[in-house]
Amino acid sequence: AQKITQTQPGMFVQEKEAVTLDCTYDTSDPSYGLFWYKQPSSGEMIFLIYQGSYDQQNATEGRYSLNFQKARKSANLVISASQLGDSAMYFCAMRGNDYKLSFGAGTTVTVRA
């Protein structure tokens, strides 16, 4: 089974600053996909960004970017210009060759005004 590690249980960030959420993974699959999801206090799971293991460039989606370091098996999420609405739980997930999605334990982000 794939293993996803998110070492930061909780983080505080000042509004308008950037924040980096760590994610490391363990797999021997040659091809895999990495995902980040946001879960606000209302409970829904919102897809943010995707990175394929063979993608040459780091993925970006608006204020979200994924810092993908394949050799280090890390896929950190960077949120730029934080907003109060970014306060939520963030999950890193990986899909391996079995096409099943495995999730990390999540990181809670609190944005301060």
Add this chain to the structure above:
Amino acid sequence: NAGVTQTPKFQVLKTGQSMTLQCAQDMNHEYMSWYRQDPGMGLRLIHYSVGAGITDQGEVPNGYNVSRSTTEDFPLRLLSAAPSQTSVYFCASSEDREETQYFGPGTRLLVL
């Protein structure tokens, strides 16, 4: 499109009762899956389906059954509920097994 819908939003069961959590999608997605979310843990895969008539087990399948008779629906059955099944349940779907999964709003289940 309504996307992925789940019913009910909240349910209380007594130990030993059975129930079905409903999941439907109107996007003609082939791949559907069920997860449970417990405090301090990420989502864990219960069962999944790559198309109508095809289902398979995920990481934590014990105590749950699924079927996929149509592309749109993927119900999750608890045959005899246990307190350990108290959790939030999410259904998700994607165009196929390689695409991004989109989640329903979740069902909060409490087993007494």
